[in-house]
Amino acid sequence: MGIVVGILWEPSTPATGETAGEATADSAKTNAKPPLSRSLHAVDVGGPGCGAHRYLSPTHAVSGFHLACIEEEAGSSGGGDGVVSVTLFRDGRGEGNQTLALQTPPDSSSATNVLHVELTERLRLDDVGPNPPNKFPWAMYTPDGQRRISSLEDAIASRLVFIFKGGNFIWPGVEVGHVQTVHGLETLGSIDMKTLSMEPLVFEARNFLLDEECKHIREKADPHMKPSPVSLMDHDKGKPDTNWRTSTTYFMPSTRDPLLQGIDRRVEEFTRVPKSHQEQVQVLKYDKGQRYTAHHDFLDERTMRNMDGGRKNRMITVFWYLSDVEEGGETIFPRYGGRTGRVDFSDCTTGLKVKPVEGKVAMFYSLKPDGQFDDFSLHGACPVITGQKWAANKWVWSAPVKFG
Numbered sequence: 358m359g360i361v362v363g364i365l366w367e368p369s370t371p372a373t374g375e376t377a378g379e380a381t382a383d384s385a386k387t388n389a390k391p392p393l394s395r396s397l398h399a400v401d402v403g404g405p406g407c408g409a410h411r412y413l414s415p416t417h418a419v420s421g422f423h424l425a426c427i428e429e430e431a432g433s434s435g436g437g438d439g440v441v442s443v444t445l446f447r448d449g450r451g452e453g454n455q456t457l458a459l460q461t462p463p464d465s466s467s468a469t470n471v472l473h474v475e476l477t478e479r480l481r482l483d484d485v486g487p488n489p490p491n492k493f494p495w496a497m498y499t500p501d502g503q504r505r506i507s508s509l510e511d512a513i514a515s516r517l518v519f520i521f522k523g524g525n526f527i528w529p530g531v532e533v534g535h536v537q538t539v540h541g542l543e544t545l546g547s548i549d550m551k552t553l554s555m556e557p558l559v560f561e562a563r564n565f566l567l568d569e570e571c572k573h574i575r576e577k578a579d580p581h582m583k584p585s586p587v588s589l590m591d592h593d594k595g596k597p598d599t600n601w602r603t604s605t606t607y608f609m610p611s612t613r614d615p616l617l618q619g620i621d622r623r624v625e626e627f628t629r630v631p632k633s634h635q636e637q638v639q640v641l642k643y644d645k646g647q648r649y650t651a652h653h654d655f656l657d658e659r660t661m662r663n664m665d666g667g668r669k670n671r672m673i674t675v676f677w678y679l680s681d682v683e684e685g686g687e688t689i690f691p692r693y694g695g696r697t698g699r700v701d702f703s704d705c706t707t708g709l710k711v712k713p714v715e716g717k718v719a720m721f722y723s724l725k726p727d728g729q730f731d732d733f734s735l736h737g738a739c740p741v742i743t744g745q746k747w748a749a750n751k752w753v754w755s756a757p758v759k760f761g
């Protein structure tokens with residue numbers, strides 16, 4: 358049973374005209390709130406609405422990921438001058454859901470503003486986190502991640518909306534073993550992806566890359582492979598890079614390479630994050646015994662502060678497996694399952710291990726839906742025991758990036 362809170366809109370209120378989910382930092386300043394008078398009346402609204410339960414996690418709270426079922430009440434018209442009911446499911450859970458009855462003014466931008474202000478307040482969407490400071494405006498999306506929603510009309514049309522405090526779409530993991538189909542991929546049509554871990558959030562999708570694509574990348578990168586640099590924390594400066602990483606790497610440009618451009622588009626369609634947020638792919642080759650000790654893919658705060666005031670960072674790693682490996686070479690997540698405490702960064706006995714399979718991708722998130730670093734995203738590469746491993750990092754940032 359949910360609680361219904363009635364919200365009465367005051368027509369005399371100056372509306373800011375700002376809408377939810379604008380792509381600029383300025384819309385985060387939408388703090389000029391119309392004074393809403395509230396009256397509470399308890400109404401039984403029954404169970405979860407709009408099919409939200411399909412996306413809620415029975416096992417994990419997901420900080421900064423909220424769902425809202427937004428419906429016009431009978432007798433209301435067109436999103437204006439009516440009553441809209443909004444049922445909220447906080448932090449990816451079904452517990453404590455709450456239904457608001459929003460009285461909306463007739464014009465569209467004021468009606469959108471009422472929704473925006475209510476969501477911001479109730480879900481504390483403007484609270485700034487410490488790590489990194491979350492300066493991106495929150496945003497709403499359709500549950501398939503295909504469209505960003507910026508008006509009440511669009512929210513009503515979608516019925517169920519996903520709300521991300523960090524502003525970027527992130528697939529709900531639901532629970533370990535959950536399989537979902539990602540639609541709308543130009544070349545593949547759709548692809549199934551399986552949740553391997555909720556904390557950190559890790560998915561895998563097989564046959565994301567075609568054999569000829571893997572072959573093309575391996576052959577083109579091979580003459581350029583160089584010992585991998587790593588970005589070291591200050592206390593580690595002076596130690597050889599090979600203490601951490603012994604593979605060879607190459608940042609491979611997509612320019613003048615239609616095949617790579619096609620994969621970049623596929624990554625955009627798969628993650629639902631624009632291509633402008635992607636780094637050039639970093640190709641990796643590991644021979645027998647080579648490895649990479651556990652690390653985070655997000656860049657440390659000092660590096661980021663120098664670069665961009667710490668605003669944006671690497672958010673997603675779409676990790677391409679470009680070959681099979683006879684034995685070893687798994688990607689390991691030692692803090693899998695939300696494990697805290699000391700980690701042996703080169704241990705490959707405990708943790709979630711993702712086996713390299715040609716054409717498969719592992720997709721994991723270094724930032725959480727609330728925009729904060731995910732410490733649990735710590736991961737490394739186990740030594741190749743037999744064979745050779747080819748793979749690649751496709752990093753997707755929390756905002757557009759331009760390198761080189």
Ligand SMILES: O=C(O)CCC(=O)C(=O)O
Nearest residue numbers: 649687688737738748750
């Ligand atoms: O090779 C792997 O499995 C992981 C590599 C990695 O984490 C990295 O290059 O950042």
Ligand SMILES: [Fe+2]
Nearest residue numbers: 652653654736
């Ligand atoms: Fe990594």
